[in-house]
Amino acid sequence: MTPAVGPLRVEDPTRIGAYTLRGRLGSGGMGMVYLASDPTGDPVAVKIIRPEVTGDPMFRDRFRREVTAARRVPRFCTAAVRDADPDGNPPYLVTDYVPGPTLTSAVRTTPLKGAELEQVAVNIATALAVIHGAGVVHRDLKPSNVLLSPSGARVIDFGIATAAGMTMLTLGQPIGTPEFMPPEAFDGAPPSPAGDIFAWGGVVLYAASRTPPFPYEPAALLPHRIRTDHPAHLHRLPEPLRGAVTAAMAKDPHQRPTADQLYRLLTGPASTANPRPHASPDDTGRWVPDVTRPLNPAAHTARPPTPPSPPAHPGTPPRRRRRTLIAGSLAVAAVLAAAAFTLRAEQHAGRGTLTAAQRTTAGRTLAAAAQNTTDPALAERLAVAAWHLNPAASGDALLTTTAGRLPPLSTAGHAGPITTAAITADGRTLATSSKDQTARLWDLTTPGDHPALLATLPHAAAVTAISLNPPGTLAATTSEDDTLHLWNIRNPDEPTPAGTYTLRGAGHPIAAVFSPAGTVLSLTTSTGALLTYDVTDPTHLTILSSTVHAHNDETTAQAIPNSTTLATASADGTARLWDLTDPHTPKPLSRITLTAAPLNLAISPDGHTFAAANADGTISLWNIRNPAAPEPLTTLQLPKPNSASSADTLTTFTNAASAVTFNPTSTLLAAATTTGTLYLWNITDPHNPHNPHPLLTLTTMINELTFIHDGTRILTASDDSTARLWDLNPTSLYRRACTTTHDQLTPDEWTRYLSHVHYQRPCPATTSPPTETHSAPP
Template identity: 45%
Template structure:
């Protein structure tokens, strides 16, 4: 079969190493490549031009990837072809695995902007509406794009088209790629909750839409072309540059890029905003939110499968979309204004149906509401087995925050993951490397150890760090993961090169403290080290030269041991914990001239642990008074007490925030590790409480970078890893038939939702 006319100008010629055929598709040209695989221009047996994405072999061999790829491509095939490249075919089990979509001629938005500069206003507006249309349709199918960026927008003759929707989720399961953040999305367009590791919702696509608009209008990335290390801070704390965006698009982008996902419009509401051209400068007081409340639509969905978030159309409107589908798929991006009217009418009708006062029974397609209802029954159930069945079903219906809490609450028996053994005396420190591949432990046996976490269920020893002459009390990795700091009762701290964790080498010994060193912490930029000592001081060290660290300053004022140090995420504030009962906050903007700015009072015994939330707005402290406390430190000069966490029955030693900031872990000498929901720091509540398997004075706790694993230490010679990933817990629960909800139980709790086997 001859290649179709014009195909020879697309992409580049095939390489000698490229396949010539995949499945039934003839490969003609190479269109591009990325972390997931190579995209080819292909031809179907009927002569239709298609895009064929061939998955990299090392990715495709991962069984979990294949399973998730199968599910996600099935979801993606439900997406209609309005302003998208429709998914036509896929073979998740093939060798190689591949995905086939419409071939969309035209450059990517990235190529267009680089080639001819920012888009003119009229074209910019049309592209904005086209992408919003695509997102509305994608979300309506229960799919989240997860990686919307300029290179995933094609400027076709019929308007902008969005490609690669929903497929990024399959990569989340892939062990090969999960260690490479650059391949798990595009950081420049990530929403704050993605940076924090929070379970994503469709609101992340709306945020990314705003970033894409900034790029299309200015040629600039939304938060600047800066180093990857600084980008998360800007996304979490700074506003994007909007000075070159025309009105009213600028005001719509402001709302779309709200830091709080609940303040963003849904894709369908975004679509209507673009057509109506209101001016929503302030999210909570604008016409947008007046309109959504009048419709009865929540401003932003809480869950990725919330169909109302994507303007769940009535049957009549759905038939209108289906009319003459072939023509609309090709030219639907030119009909968006007419579709907008139908969408608004459909939203009104849907809102009346779903949000009538007193109608609290989930509808047949309202899976997030059904998930929340099952989760509520799970945490109230007296029968533990029934509670677990309900929680698993809730999570598998939709991964709502309520289902996560319920599964952790009732699935505690599934959380023990692995034992860390090898030290010959009690463990006194623990830390994950930034990439999550390595764990460091400190011990009274005068050593620190490194552990390979390639298999979390079977951690393997990598190296033992020797040289300290007394207890090793603490360990901390540098932000780039290349350096490890250790502290010891021998009055020193040490720096180690752990670039190769199998062959660590000593870089430097930091001397100067007059008594035991209890804590170490790197600043976020890795240039400064803080140490805490029994000599009642903390010290700052210049790490410009890792082999010759220099003392910068000594922080004095505590009247007893300084037990812990922690930098705020922006590096401007240092928190210290002390046996004098009063944690302190220091301004370390000038590391040579730190200043005491606040003393936190309220603890009645030693305040031995401190931890900042990822956004830097909350500080957690723990004490021998059997409590943990949360403090508002948004203005560190005027900290305010938010809440006191009770339930501990003995000294509280360890504290850590999850990477998304929604959970807090504490560990106590009562031998329990506790997990608290602190999404609302004014009203924290206990989610998970588990007895340490060795029942011997649990000491310290740390979250993995992904937030799915906890590491704890004890006064025994071992540590423990805990699985707190709801997806893992659900999978493990499903392995036991008794944990699978029955159809009768389902019908008892969900009258309107058809039974779906959760396992």
């Protein structure tokens, strides 16, 4: 295959220096590249800097560095420099013409496999060894900068190359192609050969899969994924190549091999005889496989869950005295149940010494104090005392100060980020999907804080989602290997495969959504396609509709309750509503333009409101009572992180909204962030939602949120490999706080806030810790 040569355009020059231009080869970051002839008639490649940047001293300096760097690199692994005039008008660079396509062009239709893939990987590793040996860091290794010449792969375009040790930032921005940049590049680390090694791994994965190593993510989330996720499509690589790529893409640059070690790992006999998924240098300095070190222990190693840390999130806004009572929207039953419990407490605490009016006033005073203090432990003590005095007016304070401090019901077992989670309608079984290539089923009726694992559903690649049909008898899982799996889970202890379907040319599936009747499954993909299937007989999956081009980018979906309408939201910045009355021909009803790329969507249980969690840190709310004519309600803004302490201030990454959900009565909206904080809004008036209440803060991105049953519990699924079920019932929170912490408001603290009110013991004088069981509600 030879590189495509386009004709010259009217605006193109026909000659520069001693060289006659013949056609266009392509464009780079600073200029156009032309096929030309030298004075003897031999073909050469000429790069001419664009006129609009020639007057910029920064670009001229950058071009001079490119010429210098390219001249330092031996010609057999790149396109050798023949001539250059960095001070000309315009500046230009002449190199050997390499008769071969870029790697991007070569795999456009078919990825590389077998010996061809391994040869390209070794060639590029060899080139990096030579480039680094010359004291140069390339900084922009990517498929389009690799030429597949008849003599092997060559690395070109040293436009942003530099000497090791120079700063990575120019004008405060990281330089390079984001999809192939290492994690440290987003934190302002100086360029190093280790960054090129990370990019090498990404280029090899691209050659084997035709997609970047962290594909189909909105740009705002890319730095986060590069820092925390396993690269995609590792399963496509054979050993020892898989082990070499895994080692090269270690999150810690100090754990990556050098280019020389990489070459020996790929070609040495020990590597072939003993392939492993990871590698490390042995006593001789040779990089050999090592199974004892995981790719990224901090992000991907399963560990016992711990309660979330209590310090306030940097983005938490100053607490305000005037709050709307969120807890009252959770469940009327919770307030009614409080009466009997607090009546017993009253007998022990001398509560009868205060009149009803005094209790109300005192309770509100302590609740306001709880939401003003910056001491989390004191806030909880104040809220507990406020609830004891006046449950009706202090549930908000108890919820926001206590829910995140009491241990939730937590899973333990996944070895990678959990992508989605769902619970069966009877509340007995939890289903999770993970990038560790498994989905799992858990028993929520297990006593204690950890549900028992019922079954593991294995896959060949990362599992992007799991969805349950309304009766909870059938599960659908989707995977990055372009497959859809159906599982019979009537007996969740022994699920059985019911059917598998492989997508052809539609990208990998992102979401699978059952219709309210459970007979139709809608699938959305990484390329924006929408497909529908008849799952009446899951063992004989029947495709109903031909692929519908719903969006231009990665797309997720959710069904609108009690209707045949489906909502989709895409990284292209739009959402759509579809009529699936005839699932053979999905009909577009309306299009919604969002403020940024949505990462998640939710439909209120009453079917009236659409919410999108956006990458710019906003939540878009739309009235969809008439799905053919949606009306914007409002845009909610998540609190911004403290820029002074955020590692992401060097990038466009913000405190993006990663998940959103409604409570069962459609009066509360919960939204989570990529930095792990969960907020609540009261949306009784959706045109004027009240200020967000920070409910809890984790240490990693929350990917999934779901209110459970009566709304007194909420499910979170996170990048830390854990799904958690949090207690939001104020009565239960009060009881648990009284019986597990044994930390009550002291008389001195009471006097500080209520100097003219006689001290009331916040908890009953005699309370034994209850036996906590997390059984399904009746």
